Amino acid sequence: xxxxxxxxxxxxxxxxxxxxxxxxxxxxxxxxxxxxxxxxxxxxxxxxxxxxxxxxxxxxxxxxxxxxxxxxxxxxxxxxxxxxxxxxxxxxxxxxxxxxxxxxxxxxxxxxxxxxxxxxxxxxxxxxxxxxxxxxxxx
Amino acid sequence: xxxxxxxxxxxxxxxxxxxxxxxxxxxxxxxxxxxxxxxxxxxxxxxxxxxxxxxxxxxxxxxxxxxxxxxxxxxxxxxxxxxxxxxxxxxxxxxxxxxxxxxxxxxxxxxxxxxxxxxxxxxxxxxxxxxxxxxxxxxxxxxxxxxxxxxxxxxxxxxxxxxxxxxxxxxxxxxxxxxxxxxxxxxxxxxxxxxxxxxxxxxxxxxxxxxxxxxxxxxxxxxxxxxxxxxxxxxxxxxxxxxxxxxxxxxxxxxxxxxxxxxxxxxxxxxxxxxxxxxxxxxxxxxxxxxxxxxxxxxxxxxxxxxxxxxxxxxxxxxxxxxxxxxxxxxxxxxxxxxxxxxxxxxxxxxxxxxxxxxxxxxxxxxxxxxxxxxxxxxxxxxxxxxxxxxxxxxxxxxxxxxxxxxxxxxxxxxxxxxxxxxxxxxxx
Numbered sequence: 001x002x003x004x005x006x007x008x009x010x011x012x013x014x015x016x017x018x019x020x021x022x023x024x025x026x027x028x029x030x031x032x033x034x035x036x037x038x039x040x041x042x043x044x045x046x047x048x049x050x051x052x053x054x055x056x057x058x059x060x061x062x063x064x065x066x067x068x069x070x071x072x073x074x075x076x077x078x079x080x081x082x083x084x085x086x087x088x089x090x091x092x093x094x095x096x097x098x099x100x101x102x103x104x105x106x107x108x109x110x111x112x113x114x115x116x117x118x119x120x121x122x123x124x125x126x127x128x129x130x131x132x133x134x135x136x137x138x139x
Numbered sequence: 140x141x142x143x144x145x146x147x148x149x150x151x152x153x154x155x156x157x158x159x160x161x162x163x164x165x166x167x168x169x170x171x172x173x174x175x176x177x178x179x180x181x182x183x184x185x186x187x188x189x190x191x192x193x194x195x196x197x198x199x200x201x202x203x204x205x206x207x208x209x210x211x212x213x214x215x216x217x218x219x220x221x222x223x224x225x226x227x228x229x230x231x232x233x234x235x236x237x238x239x240x241x242x243x244x245x246x247x248x249x250x251x252x253x254x255x256x257x258x259x260x261x262x263x264x265x266x267x268x269x270x271x272x273x274x275x276x277x278x279x280x281x282x283x284x285x286x287x288x289x290x291x292x293x294x295x296x297x298x299x300x301x302x303x304x305x306x307x308x309x310x311x312x313x314x315x316x317x318x319x320x321x322x323x324x325x326x327x328x329x330x331x332x333x334x335x336x337x338x339x340x341x342x343x344x345x346x347x348x349x350x351x352x353x354x355x356x357x358x359x360x361x362x363x364x365x366x367x368x369x370x371x372x373x374x375x376x377x378x379x380x381x382x383x384x385x386x387x388x389x390x391x392x393x394x395x396x397x398x399x400x401x402x403x404x405x406x407x408x409x410x411x412x413x414x415x416x417x418x419x420x421x422x423x424x425x426x427x428x429x430x431x432x433x434x435x436x437x438x439x440x441x442x443x444x445x446x447x448x449x450x451x452x453x454x455x456x457x458x459x460x461x462x463x464x465x466x467x468x469x470x471x472x473x474x475x476x477x478x479x480x481x482x483x484x485x486x487x488x489x490x491x492x493x494x495x496x497x498x499x500x501x502x503x504x505x506x507x508x509x510x511x512x513x514x515x516x517x518x519x520x521x522x523x524x525x526x527x528x529x530x531x532x533x534x535x536x537x538x539x540x541x542x543x544x545x546x547x548x549x550x551x552x553x554x555x556x557x558x559x560x561x562x563x564x565x566x567x568x
Contacts, residue, residue: 003504022415032492035290042419061230067498 003027003065009074011058014102020061021045023071024036027067032063037138041070044134047109048074056077056101056130069118071139077129084122088114141331143342145199146184146336148175152196156518159188164407167286169533170523178435183283184335185407199334199442202352206360207242210326210351212318214310215243215463217359219379219387220437223453224360224445225367231384231457235375237367241359245317245373247310249329250383251466253302257382257395258468259476260299260508264426268543270295272402272425275392277301279339281410282434282485289414295428300479302354302386302493303329303340307349309471310442326351330359332440333433342555355442365564380462388451389436393429401427405434487566493536506535515546 005027007020025042029035034088045061052059056078063072081087087094088110095105119135155173157473167181168188175196177188182507186199194443199376207213210547222231235246244399263269276282276297285292300308329350331337337353402425404413409431416422433439435447443450468474495502510531517527524530533539541547 001498001501001505003501003508021419025415025418027504029288030491030493032489032495032497032503035487039418046419059151065501067501088498 001067003031005063005065006059007061007063008019008074008111009052009058009061009070011053011056016051017050017053018046019051024063028065028070035139037070037136041072041136044136045072045074045114046082047112048132048134051103051109051132052076052078052093053105054127056137069135072136074132074134076131079127080128080130081122081124082126084124087122142179143338144177144179144182144184144351145337145341146177146182146186146244147198147200148194149198150174150176152194154194154196155522156193157525158191160437160520160523162187162191163525164411166285166525166529168525170520175258177534180488181287183287183432184281184333184338185280188333189334189441190455191351194262196420198338199355201331201334201337201355201358201442202328204354204358206241206352206354210325212245212314212320212326213243214245214314214325214327215245216247216306216310216327216350216358217248218303218332218336218437219248219253219384219503220278220440220443220450221330221356221359221563222250222384222457223387223438223450224254224356224443225364225471226453228372228457230451231369231377231379232348232373232375233370234363235386236362236370236373236379236438238359239375240366240369241362243328245310245314247306247313248379248383249302249306250379250386252306252309252383253392254379254383254388254395254466255305255468255471256299256302256479257392258295259479263299263476269467272428273297274417275427275429276485277386277392278431278433279430280333280335280407280436282339283335283488284407284410284432285414286488287490288411289418290489291418292414293485295417296485297550300481300483301482303343304343304349305479308407309474311349320417323525330354332334332354332437332443334441335432336440341405352512354437356440357442360444362385376383378466380465381458382459382464383466384458386452387437387454388447389431390429391436393427396427400425401429403431405431405439407432447553473525493532502537503532507531510534510541511543513547514544517546519546 009020010016021042027040052074058074059076062073087090090111091107092104093107099105117134118137121133126131154172155170159175160168165181165183167178168175177492238246274295311327315322327350331353340350340353373510382395389405393401393403438450439447493503514527524533535542
């Protein structure tokens with residue numbers, strides 16, 4: 001048994017970024033998932049959602065909830081990540097100044113996702129897009 | 140056993156419209172068989188339904204003034220939001236004196252106790268074990284909201300009793316000394332701006348009841364007004380200054396902490412949004428968070444009379460020549476912080492969970508999704524549930540029938556009718 005959720009993340013609007021992770025958070029609370037895990041999912045997914053808006057012009061968030069884990073895939077068709085190791089470094093950011101002025105793009109997005117997830121995969125190709133997969137165990 | 144709620148329904152006045160159903164921030168109201176009903180465990184007593192009901196079918200239950208007659212010595216605890224209900228008030232002393240004229244033997248200002256709470260909070264926040272941000276517990280509707288929806292934030296809730304409880308304890312001790320009567324002959328009564336405080340004080344989360352009754356500002360106001368006009372020189376003396384009186388509106392509690400990094404917000408939706416941000420670690424650098432369910436804070440409570448914005452203006456006028464603070468912990472020898480700490484932690488109340496068993500909860504959620512696909516998604520609430528998503532959940536949990544949806548019924552009827560027409564057509568050929 002698994003529950004699937006799918007959200008389109010609008011890349012043109014900063015103010016609505018985070019709606020998908022908020023919706024997922026509410027569903028997990030309804031399912032009685034432990035508050036600690038709900039919080040980790042919400043933070044990791046929010047960071048990834050924001051990343052998609054900043055760097056890739058939006059995309060799709062697919063969430064699959066299984067009995068023992070939650071798998072979150074954020075799929076975009078943006079410019080891709082040239083150097084994943086560099087991107088994973090705390091404080092490293094390629095966000096434009098306009099975005100930084102809004103308080104985003106501090107270079108903590110990917111490191112935070114890693115910190116709050118049990119597993120994280122980045123599948124990326126320059127010019128084609130990126131899929132970030134976040135896995136958080138429910139136990 | 141059904142829990143007590145101040146917010147109740149007048150069955151005869153209810154016409155079964157959906158105004159309250161749509162407004163309720165916790166989706167706690169449904170219309171069934173032409174009448175609204177409140178799902179008790181979801182209600183946070185915010186009073187939104189009372190404000191919106193065009194037929195005045197939603198009411199707050201509180202104690203009538205006559206309740207004080209059952210006690211030999213009666214103490215009034217006026218909320219700071221009582222003061223700005225009056226026009227052209229130069230001094231709080233008139234209100235306090237008025238209370239002594241309408242049947243009370245003593246008055247203990249909650250605004251004075253609020254100053255003590257601010258003083259103790261300031262020193263607690265200097266300590267390293269104080270959670271950041273510390274979230275105020277003065278609004279009981281917000282405490283209930285955190286309890287049902289934000290369990291991760293429970294450790295951030297303030298552990299000090301709110302001003303009304305501090306006032307009640309100090310007032311009772313003073314009354315015993317002053318009157319020489321045994322404690323059970325003394326009645327302590329809070330004059331409340333809202334139903335949430337009525338509920339919280341009648342059935343406190345900590346278990347111990349500190350007041351003997353909760354009156355409403357609106358009713359006490361009516362009794363006070365004619366008496367206050369007779370006062371030439373008030374005898375009573377206030378024990379609160381600017382910082383205590385300012386607790387009556389949003390931001391008053393937070394500014395009294397004299398900290399640069401605080402956040403004060405009003406309205407349930409804004410509060411939910413901010414709690415979400417704190418839960419997601421998005422609100423760094425904030426030391427204190429004050430949230431009020433009512434717009435403008437306590438002056439916006441639905442047991443108040445004056446418009447909240449006019450009331451705020453009156454508070455500013457009233458504060459003009461006041462000292463900053465008039466009550467200090469040092470005025471109460473032997474009293475210290477630990478005398479006013481809650482003994483028990485506030486616990487998570489998982490009323491939003493679909494089932495206690497996660498597998499069962501998942502099954503229900505899958506059912507909900509299937510049902511939702513059939514619904515029009517226009518959230519018209521004609522079925523009696525606030526949204527299509529909520530209706531789907533009600534159907535999946537056996538609390539509603541799918542054919543309560545008027546759109547599905549219409550479709551079904553149209554299908555039957557066109558089928559009949561075809562049959563009729565065949566019959567005539």
